[in-house]
Amino acid sequence: MSEKIIEFRHVKKAYGGNTIIDDLNFSVNKGDFVTMIGSSGCGKTTTLKMINALIEPTGGDIFVEGTNIRDRDPVQLRRSIGYAIQGSVLFPNMTVEQNIAYVPNLLNRKDKKRTEAAVDKWMKIVGLDPSMKERYPSELSGGQQQRVGIARALAASPEILLMDEPFGAVDEITRGSLQDEILRIHRETKITILFVTHDIKEALKLATRVFIMDHGEIQQYDTPDEVLRHPANAFVEKLVQRERHTCLLSEDRIGNCEFSAAACGYRGAAVQPM
Numbered sequence: 001m002s003e004k005i006i007e008f009r010h011v012k013k014a015y016g017g018n019t020i021i022d023d024l025n026f027s028v029n030k031g032d033f034v035t036m037i038g039s040s041g042c043g044k045t046t047t048l049k050m051i052n053a054l055i056e057p058t059g060g061d062i063f064v065e066g067t068n069i070r071d072r073d074p075v076q077l078r079r080s081i082g083y084a085i086q087g088s089v090l091f092p093n094m095t096v097e098q099n100i101a102y103v104p105n106l107l108n109r110k111d112k113k114r115t116e117a118a119v120d121k122w123m124k125i126v127g128l129d130p131s132m133k134e135r136y137p138s139e140l141s142g143g144q145q146q147r148v149g150i151a152r153a154l155a156a157s158p159e160i161l162l163m164d165e166p167f168g169a170v171d172e173i174t175r176g177s178l179q180d181e182i183l184r185i186h187r188e189t190k191i192t193i194l195f196v197t198h199d200i201k202e203a204l205k206l207a208t209r210v211f212i213m214d215h216g217e218i219q220q221y222d223t224p225d226e227v228l229r230h231p232a233n234a235f236v237e238k239l240v241q242r243e244r245h246t247c248l249l250s251e252d253r254i255g256n257c258e259f260s261a262a263a264c265g266y267r268g269a270a271v272q273p274m
């Protein structure tokens with residue numbers, strides 16, 4: 001059986017009298033790549049931020065690596081979980097190198113060599129040229145800043161990486177290459193990723209499981225293949241309508257009457273008649 005690395009049990013979040021999330025129950029298996037998608041304001045960011053204790057739930061329990069996060073020091077917890085969000089969250093007065101080295105420096109205070117090695121490794125993995133080390137965030141393009149943000153989140157070697165619309169502000173081509181890089185990172189490191197996006201194509205391309213949310217409730221939580229093949233309700237149906245259509249069309253074009261998400265490049269897709 002797969003090991004649960006994150007588990008929500010009856011989680012509730014309200015602001016004043018306004019309940020955003022009423023009773024959220026789900027778990028994430030170690031090594032999963034979960035993409036979260038849903039209408040604006042449905043509670044995706046809130047869900048993510050409850051995992052690293054940036055937001056405290058009103059009720060219920062959240063377990064990370066088997067421990068109730070109420071029993072953990074929030075600062076330590078946050079350092080052990082990578083967090084990358086949209087836009088520039090880099091320290092503007094620090095160079096690229098200092099930004100990426102920030103958490104490793106806290107973790108291995110005395111071992112400078114280890115930190116340097118971590119910075120070099122992660123810059124390479126996210127596709128940043130070493131010559132950029134001395135630059136400041138304001139001297140980088142938006143896409144380069146996002147790569148630094150991802151390298152910084154990964155440099156602490158977390159088991160879990162939370163990403164909130166991390167590729168939102170880049171052009172299509174850069175986004176495509178960042179998607180390929182995060183897929184490679186996921187394959188190579190076996191890290192568990194939760195990734196919020198508004199782009200259904202992106203959600204289906206990256207995920208091992210897609211988490212579809214509306215009004216603080218899970219609409220469907222399944223593999224891309226299942227979501228495409230068997231949308232759980234009208235909300236999901238509408239969300240994936242175009243993708244289903246495109247897939248079926250491309251299947252027709254290759255003279256194959258079977259429905260296969262694999263042909264569209266989605267993960268975990270089985271080739272079976274629909």
Ligand SMILES: Nc1ncnc2c1ncn2[C@@H]1O[C@H](COP(=O)(O)OP(=O)(O)OP(=O)(O)O)[C@@H](O)[C@H]1O
Binds near residue numbers: 038045046
């Ligand atoms: N500090 C707060 N006080 C009151 N309401 C809040 C607060 N933070 C968030 N909310 C509300 O909670 C709801 C969920 O917000 P959240 O940021 O989780 O949405 P989201 O799914 O991430 O949306 P988006 O796709 O637009 O980023 C929204 O209606 C928002 O207005």
Ligand SMILES: [Mg+2]
Binds near residue numbers: 045046164
């Ligand atoms: Mg959000």
